[in-house]
Amino acid sequence: xxxxxxxxxxxxxxxxxxxxxxxxxxxxxxxYIVSNGIGVVNIGFLLKNPEEGxxxxxxxxxxxxxxxxxxxxxxxxxPLGVATAIYLSEYARGKNNRVxxxxxxxxxxxxxxxxxxxxxxxxxxFVLFLNLRFSILSASLTLSFLTVPIIIxxxxxxxxxxxxxxxxxxxxxxxxxxxxxRSAVLPYALPGIMTGSILGLSRAAGExxxxxxxxxxYYLPRLPISxxxxxxxxxxxxxxxxxxxxxxxxTRPVQFGTVFxxxxxxxxxxxxxxxxxxxxxxxxx
Amino acid sequence: MKALSNNxxxxxxxxxxxxxxxxxxxxxxxxxxxxxxVTAIMGPSGCGKTTLIRAFNRMNEIILGCxxxxxxxxxxxxxxxLDTDVVDLxxxxxxxxxxxxxxxxxxxxxxxxxxxxxxxxxxxQLDDFVQFSLQxxxxxxxxKDRLNDSALSLSGGQQQRLCIARALAVAPEVVLMDEPCSAxxxxxxxxxxxxxxxxxxxxxxxxxxxxxxxxxxxxDFTAFMxxxxxxxxxxxxxxxxxxxxxxxxxxxxxxxx
Numbered sequence: 001x002x003x004x005x006x007x008x009x010x011x012x013x014x015x016x017x018x019x020x021x022x023x024x025x026x027x028x029x030x031x032y033i034v035s036n037g038i039g040v041v042n043i044g045f046l047l048k049n050p051e052e053g054x055x056x057x058x059x060x061x062x063x064x065x066x067x068x069x070x071x072x073x074x075x076x077x078x079p080l081g082v083a084t085a086i087y088l089s090e091y092a093r094g095k096n097n098r099v100x101x102x103x104x105x106x107x108x109x110x111x112x113x114x115x116x117x118x119x120x121x122x123x124x125x126f127v128l129f130l131n132l133r134f135s136i137l138s139a140s141l142t143l144s145f146l147t148v149p150i151i152i153x154x155x156x157x158x159x160x161x162x163x164x165x166x167x168x169x170x171x172x173x174x175x176x177x178x179x180x181x182r183s184a185v186l187p188y189a190l191p192g193i194m195t196g197s198i199l200g201l202s203r204a205a206g207e208x209x210x211x212x213x214x215x216x217x218y219y220l221p222r223l224p225i226s227x228x229x230x231x232x233x234x235x236x237x238x239x240x241x242x243x244x245x246x247x248x249x250x251t252r253p254v255q256f257g258t259v260f261x262x263x264x265x266x267x268x269x270x271x272x273x274x275x276x277x278x279x280x281x282x283x284x285x
Numbered sequence: 286m287k288a289l290s291n292n293x294x295x296x297x298x299x300x301x302x303x304x305x306x307x308x309x310x311x312x313x314x315x316x317x318x319x320x321x322x323v324t325a326i327m328g329p330s331g332c333g334k335t336t337l338i339r340a341f342n343r344m345n346e347i348i349l350g351c352x353x354x355x356x357x358x359x360x361x362x363x364x365x366x367l368d369t370d371v372v373d374l375x376x377x378x379x380x381x382x383x384x385x386x387x388x389x390x391x392x393x394x395x396x397x398x399x400x401x402x403x404x405x406x407x408x409x410q411l412d413d414f415v416q417f418s419l420q421x422x423x424x425x426x427x428x429k430d431r432l433n434d435s436a437l438s439l440s441g442g443q444q445q446r447l448c449i450a451r452a453l454a455v456a457p458e459v460v461l462m463d464e465p466c467s468a469x470x471x472x473x474x475x476x477x478x479x480x481x482x483x484x485x486x487x488x489x490x491x492x493x494x495x496x497x498x499x500x501x502x503x504x505d506f507t508a509f510m511x512x513x514x515x516x517x518x519x520x521x522x523x524x525x526x527x528x529x530x531x532x533x534x535x536x537x538x539x540x541x542x
Contacts (some may be wrong), residue, residue: 165386169448172344173399173455183402184388258473 153198
């Protein structure tokens with residue numbers, strides 16, 4: 001018979017080890033990437049085109065391509081996601097009609113669909129059917145599909161955290177529902193919406209599979225010149241360097257450098273989200 | 286129900302019933318509210334007093350499953366009639382909430398919120414509304430030098446007077462107050478009570494309270510509600526000194542509540 005004290009010790013040791021394991025994994029990955037990648041990264045690496053079979057030069061088109069891609073995705077996904085969330089949580093709040101139920105369920109399911117499936121959808125719908133070509137437009141529309149459910153979930157949560165008393169105060173002054181939403185709810189949900197959207201976009205920034213079949217270029221040493229042009233992107237560049245290289249010895253440093261830059265980009269986006277959230281919660285208190 | 290004196294009637298209900306889903310919250314309420322007086326509605330928790338005043342500006346409707354039957358006449362016109370504009374009704378019948386609920390904006394923007402949503406954009410005009418409303422709510426002298434400070438920097442009592450000013454800024458005819466002092470200390474409560482009397486110069490004031498002393502101090506008329514029914518209604522003095530109903534007497538003498 002094990003005593004309660006010992007059980008307590010065992011339980012907490014197990015919990016502590018789990019937490020520690022996660023931390024060790026994160027630190028190990030970061031250390032591996034930083035130690036291998038940071039030596040490669042300099043101004044030239046960031047601002048030059050790839051040269052000599054991607055063994056030298058930089059990754060400028062891939063950085064800009066990813067930034068373009070994320071910006072376009074934001075442009076498409078944010079209005080759609082926020083509008084849907086407003087409808088679901090403000091207009092349809094508590095209404096249990098079938099349409100609302102179906103939309104709510106659909107957004108949850110959409111969030112769980114594997115990204116390659118979205119890629120195939122984008123290939124069929126945007127590239128082929130709508131004839132938007134193998135382009136940055138098709139790729140960003142595809143990534144929007146992937147991001148919208150995340151933005152909806154984050155926005156719904158942000159809208160629901162706005163105190164009911166703000167809505168009541170506005171309605172009691174004779175505001176219409178739309179005026180109430182616009183001037184007494186949305187401003188206070190905005191930081192939460194932004195936080196969630198940034199996290200959704202940072203996920204989109206790292207996606208490889210969906211863009212691989214909708215618009216990303218293997219090698220294109222210039223910036224895209226239109227929405228219908230192909231583009232380079234960081235995650236696909238990493239994939240290319242690690243699997244398609246004819247000389248892995250020479251491309252490996254570039255590969256680590258690219259991973260480092262992508263990680264830094266995603267980390268900065270996540271940090272921005274954390275900063276917005278903490279500033280917001282301090283304002284509230 | 287007859288008028289209690291010779292003053293004008295502002296609000297009259299006829300067989301007002303209200304349900305939240307299956308719960309029957311107001312049962313055949315017939316009451317008349319006189320213009321430019323303070324009417325207090327008291328009763329134990331859950332008796333329907335808050336629901337009654339929210340029926341006057343149709344604020345119950347934002348809760349799902351709310352049904353109403355009967356009439357609420359304001360200036361002789363049924364507010365539940367098909368041709369009533371709810372938005373305009375709520376402008377005419379303002380509501381001050383139990384807990385002060387200013388927006389986390391500046392003092393100025395809180396008061397200007399109502400005028401702005403009703404289409405006033407000229408700065409001069411907004412300034413006038415803000416000053417007038419803050420003066421009406423007896424807050425102007427305390428905040429005139431810091432109108433751009435956050436409303437949340439004010440004390441609880443000041444916040445509640447700000448909410449009253451915000452309600453007055455859309456030029457209502459009736460001001461409903463739902464236990465406006467329940468979250469305030471005695472000093473802040475006294476200020477609001479003085480304000481309630483002052484407001485009768487221009488407005489019809491209806492307060493919900495379960496503080497009997499407050500009802501006795503500030504109101505001209507008092508209604509006593511119990512389990513969704515209006516038990517007794519009359520001049521405040523008479524209700525407190527010579528209640529007709531046994532329940533009213535028990536409540537006033539503190540035998541339950």
